Structure formats: structure tokens, C-alpha cells
Amino acid sequence: MNIDHSILTIIILIPLAGAILLALLPDKGKLMPWGALAVTLVTFVCTLHLPFHFDYGAASGSFQFATDQQWVASPAIRYHLGVDGLSMWLVVLTGLLAPLGVLVSWRVIDTRKKTFYILFLLQQVAMLGVFVSLDLLLYYSFWELSIVPMTLLIASFGRTENRRRAGIKFFLYAFIPSAILLVGILWLYARTGTFDLPRLANLAAAHGISGNSTALWLCSLAFLVAFAVKVPVFPLHGWLSDAISEAPTAAVMVLAGKLGLYSILRFSFGIFPEQSHRIAPLLIALGAIGIVYGALMALVQKDLKRLSAYATLSAVAFIILGIFSFTVSGLDGGIFHIVSESLTGAAFFMLLGFLYERYGTYDIRELGGIASRLPWMVTMFVIMTLSLVGLPMLNGFVGEFLILAGSMQSVFAHHVAWTVFATSGVILSASYMLWMIQRVFYGNLGVKPENMTAWDIDAREHLAMWPLLILFLVMGVAPPIWLRAIDTAGARIAATVPQPQQANSPLKLEANTAEGGQR
């Protein structure tokens, strides 16, 4: 039997089995973190199977490593898994971040380790499930499931007394829209009799879902809103700063961005192409506003965690801008940026976590002047910052550049003004990040560093950070490794747009680069 057909199931099952195993083992010493580390590493190794056996030349739109079995006969729910260029790297990314998450939690989590690691692994199961499910209901199941462990992680392992509220807030923000999403899914099923994504996409392309355009429009909105809250897109970000400032580092690393963005790309664009096109101008505008708003808010934060939350908001807004441009480069850039931003964000949160371990605070005013004491720390912070602000040769640049280029080319109205507006976000992000570095690491010694002795990055932390730092560089200098697969997906989505005057674009070159990588 070819392992290709079961690899995705294996990837999902390993963390699940690990969680069950941990539940049965006694919570003694470091047994839990070691166990979790082993499980996550094995998962990661399995995910690496995907890029090595991915058929880069396969027809655009085909799913690989697919398995398709009946789950429930009636209603026709199928156990349909598969990945394409869009999701493959996200799976790998999720696999990579998990062991890192275990490593950063090593010391922070000292009570109720069992609960923590079980929830963490379940969270991983849910995320992997979301990325590989091709059946709408299966997907929805994982999507909903992903909320629960996260809520519990926030509510039980949050930083302050505010944790319970933050957890519930996160849950409500995530759950209520997805309840409406379920109505949408049910409506689709009632119309078409299938939950299968490829079939739905084909039907959509053939305008075969429903003749009722209003209903279709409402349904697409149900989808989009649910995803947009999870991203979060600008006005729906109410949960983000609370959740990020409360959640433990390992949870924050996977909190924002990926799931929602992937879902928009996969489902909104896949099932409702026309509706997505129609709403694109609005989303472009929201994206641009989000970029600037996030950056401005980050600029005035006094709390590092909140600052990072707004930085995240700004970064995902970039991606929104890119993907809703519906150009090849915008989409490619968006997808690439999802991966790259996740890595950068993870690094950011990990470093913040390290800092907190040492000084017990996120308050910028209490820190300062630690560069001399913690040289490794500051180095890493600076590299991460440079990646985040989009320095060429690092990963952030590739994504941002492609996105801005793509949105310039976009066929939809108002784009140019918004793109220009959004570009200012790049400058703003540089300012708040660098200012943050300046305030935290240089200048006068803060209250905390003065009174506390801290150790520099230790071996375990090195082990966690270096893979990311290396990846920053590799992704910056050799994006085609990633773009090769991503482009198959990006191009397919872009192809749904009635092709207009793309030829006159001044930035054709970059798109070519991407296409070059495809071969």
C-alpha cells in the first residue's frame, strides 16, 4: 500500500494518539514535555514527507496525497483529505512550530503540565485537520474543534486574572460566526447534496449551486465573516489583543492568521469566486486600513504583548490585501506571506516569552538597556525585527513585495490609492519595531533589569530559535523553493478572475519570477 494515501491521516493521528497517551501517563517530572516533544517531532518528520513527494508538475487544482472514504452515508459526509500547493507548506509549518512550542513551554508551564500538553496536542490535531480536510463538514469539524483547546489554554494558563474573560471572549468571537457558517454549509448541502469541496468548486465554476443570487450572496458572506473574524480582518479584531496578551507563548504562536486566511483562500474563493470578486474592493480597503491601523496602534502600546498583537493585525491585513487583489503575484505573495509571517510571528512571540521568563513583565517602561547583558537575545530580536519590517534578503520582504505588486495590478476599483496607503504601513512597522528595540534593549537600565539577574539565551532556547532564524534567511534568498508549490494554487485562484489588462502591469517581472520557479 502506498503511504502517500495514508500520510495525511497519519499526520493527524500522531498528535491525537500522543494526547491520549499523555492522558494515560502519570504527570511526573519532565515526562510530559519530553513526551510532547517526541510526539511533535515525529509529526514534523512526517509532514516533511509532503514537500519531498509533492508532484510539482501536477495539474493545477488537483489534490495530492488524497484519501477519500465515506464517513457518514447519509448525509453524505466523506473523510476526504488532500493537500495542494496552498496547504502543503501550511501543514509543514504547523508541524515545525509544534516542537518549538513545546520547547518554549518547557520552563514556563510548571503546574498542570498534563492538561497543558494534551490541549496543545489537540490544538495541533485540529489545525492539521483544517489544512488537509477537503470535505466541508470534516473541515468545519476541525475548524470548530480548534477553538476549544485554545480557549481552555487561554482560560487556564493565561497570564493574569483576566484569563477567564479573555478565553470566553475568544471563544465567542470564534464560535458565533462559525455557527452562522454552519448554516451556510447546510444551505449549500441542501442545494447541492454534497459537502465535497472539489465537487462544490466545480459546481460553483459552472454556476450550478443555486439560481438564487441573494441567497448565494448571503451564504458567501456567512463564510467570509466567519473566516474574517478568525484572521482577524480589521473591524473584527476585538478578541485579538486580549487573547494574545493572555495566552501562553506556545498557544499564541498558532493563534492568528493561518487558519482564517487559509479558509478564505480555500473555501470563500473556491466556492464563491464571483461573490469574492465582488466584495474584493471592500476587503482591499479593510486590508489597507488594517495595516495602518495595526501599525499605529502598535506604535502607542506600552505592553509588549499588545504591541505584538497589533503587529500581527497589521501583518495579516497585508495578506488580506494581497489575496483579495486576485492577481497571481498578490495571491502567491499572500500565501507565501502566511508562511513567512507565521514564522516571524512565532519568533517574535518566543522571544517575548523568553524575555518574560527572565523579567516577569511585558511592560516596556520597566525594561530598557538590556542589550549589554543579553547579547544573544538582542541579536535575535534584531534579526526578527528586520524580517518583520521586510528587509530584503529576509523572508518578510518577498511576501510584502509580491503583495504590494499584486495589489497594484489588481483589476478591482480603488486599488491604487489603497495600495499606496498600505505601503505606508511598511514604514510604520519599521518605526514601531525599531523604536521598541530601542526602548527595550538600549537606553537607560529599566526597573526590572536593574533588580534582577538574567541569563542569556540557553541551549534549549537556541535550539528553538535557530531553525527559525535560518529559515528567515533561506526563505529570503530562495523563495522559489516555496513559491513553486504555492504558485500552482495562486495561479488557479487568479484564473477565476475574468482576465483583463494585466499585461500593462509595470511589475510583470516579479510575477514572471514566480512563474519561473514553477518549472
Add this chain to the structure above:
Amino acid sequence: MAAQVPTAYYLVLAAILFSIGVGSFLIKRNIITIFISIELMLNAVNLTFVAFAHQWHQISGQIFVFFVMVVAAAEAAVGLAIIIAIFRTRQTLNVDQIDLMKL
């Protein structure tokens, strides 16, 4: 002597009794009286059954009434036992004072 009464009149009589029962159920404050109101409602239902049984020439309506009586007897036994139990613990039969559980 052969004056006939429309079945509807019997039904209206039953409706009157039923409504008085409902009103009494809602208005009365003494548990026993409330229970008595329920019995009145059941009686109204019985009258309806008998009237319809007469109209349809179907004995099953009368049998239903018979069962209602049996059930009412069983209910009365249990209900009054419960009432005695509550009187033992609370020393009152006023529903407004039986309010340990409120929001």
C-alpha cells in the same frame, strides 16, 4: 319534552368549566385549591368526551373518561401525599411562600 340540546352547548358548558378551572389555577394561592382547579379542568374534559361520545355514538369516548377518573384518583393520592410532605417541611400551603428557589 323532546326538546333537544345542541351538542355544542355541552361543549360550551365544558369550555366554561375548563376556563374557570384555568383561571382558578392561575389565581388561587392555596396549593390544595390549585389542585382542585385541576380536577375541575379534568371534569370539563370529561364532559367534552361524553358529549362527543354521544354525538359519534362511540363508546370509546366514555371509556376515555373512565380512564381519566382512574388517573385522577391516582394523581390525587400522589398529589395529596406531596402536599402533606410540603406542609411538613414548610408549614404553609401558600404558593407564594413556597419560593426557596428563585433566580
Add this chain to the structure above:
Amino acid sequence: MQLALFIIFGALAVAGALNLLLQRHPINSALSLVVVMMSLAVLYWSLGAEFLAAAQVIVYSGAIMVLFVFVIMLLNAGKEEKTTGSRAAYIAGFPGAAAIFCLLTFVFLSEQKALGVANLGGHLNSGLNNIEELSRVLFTKLLLPFEVTSVLILVAILGAVVLARKEDQ
């Protein structure tokens, strides 16, 4: 005759029911209900349900209501007090009851034509008397409900025993 019976005993029943509603002492309410029940027994008889008329007197008036009176005497229940709850109940109770009454009456009177008229005696099937016919159906077609009633009564007995027994045993 039918009309006379209906008017006399119908009026008596309504009067009893109203008295039930208006009396403040539970024992008076209980006795009013006995009046209602006895009037209904006569009406049953006039509608050809002799057995039910007897059963009404024996079971309802003779057993159930005696039990009520007995419990009222046992608990020495006093007059109802007016409480804050009762004002709210008046506000909800009267309109509710009136609404139900209007609805029911409207339907009954509007369907009056289809419902036919009642005659004294009202024989169901000629040749059989009421009790024979009743028991014939009861022990053939409706045998199961009849048998199941024994479980019902068993439960009631069990319940009465459980509830009435003192806790300290």
C-alpha cells in the same frame, strides 16, 4: 326534558365552578367542586353514560374529593391570604382564562351545525346497555390500556407510601 336537565344542572355546575373560584377557604372550594361533579353526573346520565354517572359519583365525589376534604381537615388549612403574588396572578389569570374561553366557545359555536344535537338517553348501540357495551370494548379493543392502568395504580401506591413515610427510618 333534555333541555331542562341541561339548563338546571348546567347552571348548577357553572354556579359551583364560580363558587369554587370565589370562595377563599379550600374546603368550600372542594365542596363546590363536589356540586359541579354531581351536576355533571346528571348530565352524563342524560347523555347516555349511566356507568360514568355512577363512576363519577363513586370515584370522583365519593373517593377523590373525600380525600381532598380529608387532607384539608388534616392539615387544618386556613383561608387564603392575599399576597403580592395574587395580584400578579389576577392580571395573568383572568385574561388568560377569558381568552381560552372565547376561543373555545367561538370554535364550538361556529362548528355547531356540524356537531349535531343530543337526545335524552342517547343510546349508542341498540340492544346493549351502556355497561355491557363499555365493558365489551374495554376488554377487547382497549384491553392493554386497562391492564396498564394496574401499573399506574401500583406507581401511585408506591409513591404515596414513599412520600408519606417518615424520613427517620
Add this chain to the structure above:
Amino acid sequence: MSHLSPFQIFLLLSIVKIAVVLVILLTTVAYTVLLERKVLGHIQNRWGPSRVGPFGLLQPLADGIKLFLKEDLMPLAAERPLFVIAPIIALTCALISIAVVPFGAVHRIHGVDIFAITDINIGLLVILGITSIGVYGIALSGWSSNNKFSLLGSLRATSQMVSYELALGLSLVGVVLRAQSLSLRTIVESQSAHGLLSWNFFGGYQFVAFFIYLMAAYAETNRAPFDLPEAESELVAGYHTEYSSMKFAMFFMAEYANMVIVSCVATLMFFGGASSPFGNLIPAFGGAVVQALLPVFWFVVKVFAFLLLYIWVRGTLPRFRYDQLMSFGWKFLLPLAMANIIITSLVLALHG
């Protein structure tokens, strides 16, 4: 009377029947009291009433006049309407039952059966129903007197009557099963074929049922040995402590009227009612009038025998204790009555 319509005849005769029966019943009640006092006296080795009239025969009259002329006391704390209604209920219920009792063979004048006020097909149920209503009289009298002895007495009486009503009703089921009817006439007829031998008591093997009935009936009428509700030594006089004058007389009459009814029912159900104990052994003799009155004679004799039994029992047996009374009713009579029903129905089912 031919110028009267059948309905008018029916009405007229009915009224006459009711009046006659009522007078006879009340007289019987009055003289049962005298009988009781006399018999009790003899049992206790004394004379009993002997001053008023020959052998004291006018004593009931004197008692009646005395009660009638007594001051009618109305306790202050009593619930007035109920206090007044209670004895009326008691007496009315006691008297109404006689309406369905057939005290002679079917004998029609102008189509009207003259030896029964009415013969309806659920006669037995009517008697049971009316008996059960009678409880209200006692219950309400005790409660409305607002006197603890009365209340206790009436509580006792009520629970006693409710308890024994069950056994009483069940004891009659065997008879009904045999006769396959609830009409008292039919029940009597089912026993009249071979005189004494076909009575339910002998021929119908219903003697167990009869004893259950007898005991339950004694309890129902609050008579010794089940006369706890009015146990003088414990409760003053039970539920009628506060009653005086005519109201008291009503209770008194109700009690004795109930005795008469119970005796009538026992006669009808178990001893062939108005049928002759010799069946067809003795050939018919006398004219039509004698033929018509002979069953009445048998009926009266039987009822009288039961009344004597009542008095005899009262003179002989001590009173039960309350818990004994209850456990006797529930734990002995009731199961026995059920067993009797089961056996009777089995026998009937197996032997046709």
C-alpha cells in the same frame, strides 16, 4: 285512573311509593332504636325502656318529641352553613339509597312496579355511590364544629369509611360476577331459582364475601365493634359532640337508616332478597294479594334478622383499637376480598 296519561300515572304512583316507603323506613328506624335498647337490655340482663306505652312501645315517639323540643345549640366557633348542611347530607344520603331497593317481587300496576321505587340497571352502583357521598356528612360535621374532639372523631370516621368502602365494594363483585348484572332485581332473580340453595350465601359459595361485606358494612355504619368515631370514652361523642336537638336527631336517624339499608343490601345480595327460602318446594297458596305480599314478608324477615344481628354484635363484642381497625381492613379484608374475586371468576370461567 284511566283518564290519566301513563306519565301522570307513573308520576302519581311514584310519589305515593316514595311517601309510603319513606314513612315505613322512618318508622323502622325509630323502632330499630327501640329494638336495640330492648334487646341490649335483655342481653345485659335488664329491661330496657318499658314505661312509655305498653312494653315501651311509644318510647321512640317520646324520644322524638324530646329531641324536637330541645334547644338547638349553635356553637359560636362553628362554620355555620356547613354545620347545618352536614346532618342534612348524612340523613339524605341514608334515605335515598332505599330508592333502588326492590323489596318484593315484580308486581306491576298500570305498568308501574310497586315493590321498588325504581329499578335501574346500575342499582348497585347507585347504592355504593350514595353511600360514599354520605361520608361528607360526617367529615363536614366534625370539621365545621371547630372542636378538636369532633375533628378527631370525623377524621377517624372518614378514614375508616374510606378504607372499608373498598373492601365493601370488592366483596360485592363476586355476586355481580355471578349475576352478570348490576341491577338489584336481576341479582335477586339469579338467586331465586331453588330457594335457599341458590342464594349466593349458600349455593353461590359467596359466604366469604358475605362475611367481608358484613364486617365492612359494620365499619361503614360506624357500629360496634367499629364504633371508634364516637367512642365516648376517648372522644366525648365524636363528630356529633356539638350537635343537639333535631340536628343530632338527624345523625341518629341517619345511622339507623344506614343500618337498615345495609341489611337490605345484604339480603338482596346474599340471601335472595324478596325470594322465598323454600323456592318452589312449597306450592303457591292464597290469592293474588298474598302472592304479592309474601315476598315482601320474606324480605322484611331477612332484613329484621340482620338488624337483630347488628344489635347482638353490639351487645357482645368489644371495640377495636384504631390501628387494629385499619390493619384489619387493609391487611385482612381487602386481600381476602380480592382473593374471593379471583377465585369466583376462575370458577365461573372454568365452569361456564
Add this chain to the structure above:
Amino acid sequence: MQSLSPNILALLPEYILTIVGVLIMLAEPLLPPASSRKPLGWLAILGTVAAALASWCQLHLGTLTAFSGTVQVDTFSVFFHLLISAIVLVTLLISLDYFEGSARHAGEYFALIVFSAVGMMLMTCATELLLVFVGLEISSIATYILCGFRKGSATGAESSIKYFLLGSFATAFFLYGIALAFGATGSTSIAAIAAGLATTTTPRLAFLALAMILIGLGFKVSSAPFHVWTPDVYQGAPSPVVGYMSTAPKAAAFAVLLRITFSAFGPMEHRWAVLMWILAALSMTIGNLGAMLQRDVKRLLAYSSIAHAGYILVAFTALRSEGIAAVCFYTATYAAMQVGAFAVVTQVTGYDEQIRSIDDYTGLALKRPVLAAFLGLFLISLIGIPFTGGFFGKFYVFSSAVHSNHVWLAVVGLFNSGIACFYYLRLLAALYTRPATENTRLDRSSRSLGVPAGIGLTLAAAATLVLGIFPGHFLNLAQRAGAAPAPTSAASTPATVPPAAVTLPMQ
């Protein structure tokens, strides 16, 4: 087995349970007063298992009618038989230890539960409203008593009397409805009513009958606006009883409601579907909003049960077989999680029920992690998170509603389920957060989890999970139940005499 008469075969589970109940009743006074009543409990459990097996066997017998057509045992009723047996089983397992320490009439308790199960089972297989009524009363009366089973507790008696009064009130309406249905069609058998309605000359009467029946059964399933009794009763009654009475009688009542609406009043579907729409929307909204205000866990779960009744009512607006299947499935999942949740509550609070509010549950995960994990699972299922039964239940219900074009009802419902997670989460988060001050109340409940209760909890949890992960078989069963034929008027012909046509002369 084939040689048995259908009269025995069709009611085999009921017979078994009745016999077991009588045995328990007889054995109770024979046991010495101080001895444990556990053997009686085990006897009841054994009987329930046997009854469940008997129902399972009935599944292979096709459709049976018995007792002159008053009973029809088909996949539909077998489904509910199995469900009720399962609920009873778990309840009994949980209750075994509940009475430990003193006998406390536990024997009667088991007997009452078993008897009430008989009543409910009869309700689900009856095709004659008279039998439905008697069954309903058996189960109701038993439950009234069970509510007041903790004697000397004022809240228990209060809950009992409230349930009793409002339950009887509802019964009167239900009966009135039956009387009017009888008046409109001349029969009280479901098939005959359906036949009679097609030709009725009194349509208004029929509609009134339906409305009255809906009011009566609405009380029994505690759907708004007939829900007023629910919170008080649930709060005061013993916890294992609440778990039982909030599921099994509701399941039976829903079964009856299904039979009455889809079969008896099938011809009037367009009219009652509207009523159901309103009832469903009201129940969901009132239940969820009410639950948000609660601090007492049992009250919270009571309001949540109102909301769940609303979800189930949603399926009544759907097409026949699909709607029935959805109701069956949801009822089963709801039963699993609700019984489970109350099982945990039972374990936490014990007999004296001192641990009431959400705050009392704070930090349960630290003290009793296993119980907290169970409760967490049930709460997650109640919210409707995937891979638990609750999700598939909701999915199926709303999918059936959407399928018959009630999209807005689905929107209302799912929006409601969004609101609902707020209060479930408050409890869930409380379980998993460390209390600000040491929660001493929980220490008192630190009895260890007994084996029977553990089995019961595991069964409920397993059912919740299996229904969520592998719903296939069960859905299949529910669909078979949905496809069961409507009762036919084989033995019960409707009255053919047109009412007004015949007026017999006076005698």
C-alpha cells in the same frame, strides 16, 4: 421466538421491566431495614439490560401490531425503547452509590424508575391515544415522586409540588386536546384520526385539538413558553433524577409528539409547522437567554435543556422522514450529554447537594480531574463542538430544517447555539481555572468515584463521543426510525357515522 404471540413479543421489554419493578417492590420490605439496597439496584440494572436486549431483538421482527392495534412496534418505537433503556441504565448506575450511608427507601427509588420506564416505553409504541395517556401518566406520576425523593429537604418537596401541579395542568390540556380530536374525528386512535381528518367537517375543531395537544406536550418537553416549571424543578430535585427526568420523559414525549404531528395530524402539516417554528425559536431564545443569568449549575442546565428542546423542535418543521430521523438522533445525543452532565453533578454534590453555584465548581479540575474532564466533554458536546454527539445532533437538525427551506430558523438556531456557548463556557472555564481562594466546598465532596458510577459516566461519555465520531450506524438507526410506517388503521376503523346525520329517536 416466533412461536410467541405478538401480544407478548411486542411488549416484551415492558413486561420484563414491570416484572422487575414488582420484584423490587416485593423484595424491599423483606430486606432488613439497615441493609444496603444495592442488590435491588443491580436487579433493576439487570432488568434494564434485558429489556434493552429484548428491544434489540424486536428490531429484527419487522413491524408488529398487538392488542387489537393499540400497539405498534416498529423501528421507530424500538429506537425509543433502546434509548429509554440506555438512559435508565446509566441513571441506575449513577444512583447506586447515591443512597449509600443509609437505606433511604432506595428500593422504592429503583422500582419507580423502572416503572416510569415502562410508562415511557408504552408511550412510544402506542398508537392509541388512550394508551399514550396512561403511559404518560405512569411516567409522570413516577417522576413527580422521584422529584421529592430527598425527604426533609424543603427544595425537594417544593420541586415535587411545582412539577406535580404544572404537570397535571399540562395533562388537562393534553386531554382536552385529545377530547377535541375525538370530537373532530370520532376516534382516539392515531390512524383513525389521520383518516378522519381527511374528511372532517369540523376543521377548526381539529386545529384547536392540535393546539391543545401541543400545549400539553409542550409542557412535558419544557418548550417555551411552557417552560416555567423547569428551572425550579430541576434545581430542587435530586441530581440523578434530574438527569433522568430531563431526558427520558422528554424523549418519550417527543416520540408521542412525532406520532401525533406527523402521523395523526399529518394532513394538517402546513398549519402545525408554523406553530413548531414559533415554539422552536422561542424555546431556543428563552432557554439560552435565561441560562445566561443563572449562577446555579442545575438551573443553568435546566435552561439549557429548554434551549435543547427548542433545537429538537426545529426538526419538526422538516420533511417527514428526515424530520423524524433528526428528532430521534438529537434526542439521543441530548440524552447522552445531559445524563452525563447530571451524573457528574451527582458525583460532585452528593446526597446533600450543597455545591450549587458555578463558583463552587471553580477549580474542580485540580481536585477531581477525571470528573472535570467528563463534565468538560459533556459541556463541549452541549455547545455543539464537532467530534461530539452534540455537533452532529445540531447539524442534523438544522440540516433537515434548511432542507425544507426553513433557513431563517436555522440561522436563529445556530446564532442561539453561539450565544449558548457563553454560559457553558463560563462553567467550563470555571472548572479549569484555579480558584482565587481555596474552594473548601469541593473538599467535602471528595468521595472517590465509585465503580458503577464510573461505568455510567464512561457509557455516557462514550456515547457522546461515538455519536460524534462514528454517527453512521446510529444515524442509520434513526433514519430507519424515521422511515417507519405510520400506524395503519388495521384494527381501528374510524367512526363512519357522520355526526349530524343520525339522530336516533327517543326511546
